[in-house]
Amino acid sequence: TMLPDRALHAAEPVTIFAAASTQQAVDAVIGACPEKAGVTCRGVYAASSTLARQIKNGAPADIFISANLIWMDYLTESGAIVPNSRQVIAHNQLVAIAPRARAPKIDSVATLLDWLAADRVALGDPAHVPAGIYAAEALTSMQAWDRLQGRVLALPNVRAALAVVARGEAFAGIVYATDAQVSDDVIVVYKILDSYHAPIVYPMGQVAGPHTPGTEDVVALFKGLVGQHAFRDAGFQVSK
Amino acid sequence: MSPLEIEALLLSVQVALTAIGVSLPLAIFVAWLLARKTFPGKSVLDGIVHLPLILPPVVVGYVLLVTLGRNGTIGRWLFETFDITLAFTWKGAAVAAAVMAFPLMVRAIRLSLEAVDVGLEDAARTLGASPVRVFATVTLPLASPGVLSGAVLGFARALGEFGATITFVSNIPGETRTLPIALYTLTQIPGGEDGAFRLVLISIGVAFAALLVSEIMARRLKVRLGT
């Protein structure tokens, strides 16, 4: 969508619309912007779906970092993202977590599934939360989804799932590795292999139309070492 | 309507009615305290009543989870004493809706209670009615437009409650997936707009029906109040 007035706001910072789960890493990159890219940056964090809709409706974003492919595809198809600017800048991993006080010992998929079946399992809502979608996919691959579906607590976002486990409302949960880091009350009891689900990727793209000067430099910053370090520090895996 | 839509609709109505039905007496009591009594801590009570309005619903939901969840102090007590589980059940959804609707109900009822002529209450007392009876036979009937108004407001709010509900009781189909939660879910996936739009229409339909009923009741009340 054309935004004729965008160029008028030359002094404005480069604005990065990023999935809330990437906030820590994106903040780190933004901190480096003035020095490394010669511009100021600001981060706007919300659910990928919210941000995508806003961009489609003319939000003043220069860069979009999504927590999944679907919303990036949605924007690309509607012409709001410069197609060749897209690049995956980080990966994530699913982990099974338990309250620190009740952490079991799990060494195989079989023990994992038995444990999951014993109580409620907190997930992001498989209907729409990416982490939940991946988790459901993984459990399906493990041929346990039908069995576990009834025990699933589908929560509005991963952080909510984390909180439910941290509070002991559920004794098991499946979240991103990055999220598991956040809370001291939970402990990772099992890392789910990538092979059980589609890769968990964080694509970045440049918003189409007139944009804030310096946007390209910031895009480069994310793609470069600064970005890689920031995401790795936040617990993501960084590909190259 | 699809079976899923009907399920969500019925659940929503059940949750909202339960929420209002259970919390209305308490709302009336608190409104009366605030309208007619002075006591230490009154403004603290007033503040607490308003909290669900001021805090983001997700925070309220989180607080509910912490206190009423199965590991929460109250939640555990409820479970051990009455075998009641609130977290992740429709009853919990009703609690969340009730909490969010509570300040609205209290405000409306309080306003009406404050408008009741104290002279009429005095008259009732000289006729031998105890304060409780005065309240039941004079104050409350005269404030009934406000009670109705508060109940309608609360019902609407309960119907629309989303943030606290999803945080406290999750999004369990048939148990806690109310209309707004179903609606929200649909907005989170690309192409969900059509389904979402249908749910919006259903929500609006429920709301209009509720308002219509309340207006009819209000008109009856007016006749009964002789105004």
Added chain:
Amino acid sequence: MSPLEIEALLLSVQVALTAIGVSLPLAIFVAWLLARKTFPGKSVLDGIVHLPLILPPVVVGYVLLVTLGRNGTIGRWLFETFDITLAFTWKGAAVAAAVMAFPLMVRAIRLSLEAVDVGLEDAARTLGASPVRVFATVTLPLASPGVLSGAVLGFARALGEFGATITFVSNIPGETRTLPIALYTLTQIPGGEDGAFRLVLISIGVAFAALLVSEIMARRLKVRLGT
């Protein structure tokens, strides 16, 4: 408080005050229409007023985004005619807050308007006051407790507004990151809990301050109303 907290606090207060300040006259007008007039489509108006209450805030925010965004019909017209941009600005946050608070304000004000003795309005008319003047000098002052109550309720709701706001105007630091949105942001980063807790306390503080002010105003009103 940290500069960021202060920023969010001031922004929230600014947004909430603007929201209430701008929408209150309209709320009074709509409440008056509903309380005193009969016209075709009255129940439709009543329904529309209540919609923001029934729909999940995210849906309301989305509707605002689509209509008032830069590409929305009304949004574009506003921009081209008055050079006003609502989407992704604090003004838009105020609009979102106002829309969400609107039904609460209308209900409270309507309730008070309905309680005003028509006999007093009659008396004012026999003294030569036009209906507008009667409204301004008799009806409205007598309904002022309800207006105040509605404004307080609306202000609290506006302060706590999250879903519609983040959907409509996003989460732009210094522009649209109000207290609830800052709170949300903090819950998304590791170790944000302490900060989030501080923000909850700040929110509660603002709310108590607002309630205190409103109670003082209510007491003054009571004295002025001679009751």
Added chain:
Amino acid sequence: MSDVQSSALTDAPPVLDVDIRVQRGDAFTLHAKFTTDGGLTALFGRSGAGKTSIIDCLAGLIKPDHGHIRINGESLFDSSHGIHKAPEKRRVGYVFQDARLFPHLRVRANLIYGMRLLAESQRRHTLDEVADMLGIEKLLDRHPAALSGGETQRVAIGRALLASPNLLLMDEPLASLDNDRKAEIMPFIERLRDQSGVPIVFVSHALEEVVRLADDMVVLADGQTIAVGDVEDIMSRLDLRPHTGRFEAGAVIHVWVAGHDPLHMLTELGFGAGSIWVPKLEFDRGTPLRLRIRARDVSLALQRPTQSATLNTFEGNIVDIEHVAPDVSPHVDVLVNIGAPVIARITRRALEQLGLKSGMKVFVSVKTSAIDRHSLGLGRRRAG
């Protein structure tokens, strides 16, 4: 005052021309039909007769189902022409039976509420003048809730007066006032009536107020207009006694101020064939007045009383003798013509003892002290 028919004979339309029907609830139908030529018109009737309903129609607060209301020929309401003027366009001052002070305004603001809406030139009274007359100067800064019942009513009267209305409606304005206060306020109403030219419609249960203040009288019963006419006519109509009240029967005669006796503080009032002494009045010689003489205050004797403290003794002839209510009352009313008609109420025993018959000569005594300020009304303009 006249019937609609007779008023059609004169050129000018009646000052007030009312002919309305209203249905209130299921049970009550009001049919009011009267005209007045200005001055003060009293609506008189039992509780529930429809007095307040009429006043509400005049003020525009109730819309009649049928008929018309005209002031000086101008329609305020006319069902056949679809006219129904808004209350605020009628410039009526209404003193409500239930006061209806604005609770949120202090007494001062209540009083000037209507006045402030008028141009300076249209204001006929000042706040100070009215507050002083009503004895409410000290209350100006109070809220209505802090007033006693009578204080409330006085403020309500002041508020209506200060709006300088073209028609003043008063619904039992004096009922909650004590006698002294009434005595202070009545002259003010009289002055309004006589000097302002503003027609006044007045509801009262108290016949002495009606006689003193009213020129015309509309008698209502069960929503029907039973009688309309000069107060004098109505009061001397024996068929209306059940409505106007039995005990307070009397006659009203036209008199004028014939002279003063300043030493004894007496005033001489002339009438057809003599004069009557009453407590001193502050009126100029020649001023026409109406004097109500209650039947119970009149004594009869066959011989002229001598060495009596009664100053007013007249010779006259018995015109008519009427049993008041043969089954329940020991009294008869004797109508005596002493140049003007007066009614004497005596017992049947006395009637028999004295052998009174129509046409007989009798001596009529009226005590000066039985005539009080309440019995006197200023004669109306057209009577002067």
Added chain:
Amino acid sequence: MSDVQSSALTDAPPVLDVDIRVQRGDAFTLHAKFTTDGGLTALFGRSGAGKTSIIDCLAGLIKPDHGHIRINGESLFDSSHGIHKAPEKRRVGYVFQDARLFPHLRVRANLIYGMRLLAESQRRHTLDEVADMLGIEKLLDRHPAALSGGETQRVAIGRALLASPNLLLMDEPLASLDNDRKAEIMPFIERLRDQSGVPIVFVSHALEEVVRLADDMVVLADGQTIAVGDVEDIMSRLDLRPHTGRFEAGAVIHVWVAGHDPLHMLTELGFGAGSIWVPKLEFDRGTPLRLRIRARDVSLALQRPTQSATLNTFEGNIVDIEHVAPDVSPHVDVLVNIGAPVIARITRRALEQLGLKSGMKVFVSVKTSAIDRHSLGLGRRRAG
């Protein structure tokens, strides 16, 4: 009725013992101090004197700052003992000046509101009886908003009566009623007073109501208790004239029913040294009554009037002559002892013409027709 001091001399405590101080707002201080021995006590005073405030204190709606209120020795309020009984525990029936009907209840439900709270055995009246007496049978299914002013007041009276109170408080209950209606209700109040033994405190502006109904009278001015006592005493105290009203001066004498003349529908009332004829009364021989004779209804002459229609003529001696208000009135009041004290109001001119002096013999005439039902009260128990 007596002062607090003198009541201490008797064994039984007074029926009602009130001694209270209240501050209302900045400007008004009320100090009420009176005792009564039951019966009907009238509070009399100008608008704003504090009558409603006293009643509110008795009902428990206002808490006095100091003092006590006792009924038959039992404290309803006592500041020195920290007693303040709740209104609903006092069993007072309160007829409010502003009616205060419950707007959401129909007339019937309003009426039985208090009655329903009583055990069957405690109910002294039935709904039908009271509705009939007040003429409100047809209104039972109405809402208060659809009542006229007088109808509202009648329902309010009924509601208080049906609560079968132990103390009845009536704040100008008759002010908005027409004379016929008053005449119907007053006998009921009299019966209540005489037969139920319920003490009644009654506010009225109308002296004829007070005289007819009240045993005792409390005169208030500006919040101060000016005088307390028997109605007879108060009414004949010349120093209270400014408060009790100048025109309505008169004397109240104790009489008893001495006989009847059914043919002429007259009743003979005996007193100290003679008898007086009045319209027929439905009382048995010997019934004690109080008779108020207005000064303005009494004539004086030096010779016995002959061939006069006045039945009641007495010989007496002038006890005292008092100028009513030398500067403004032509009248003097002459106190004559005819075996009982009566006051005659005559002009100064007549006084001079007849050369009246203290001690002179005079003939006093009282017209039978000047004595109406309003002038008569049943004598109180202790007087009987």
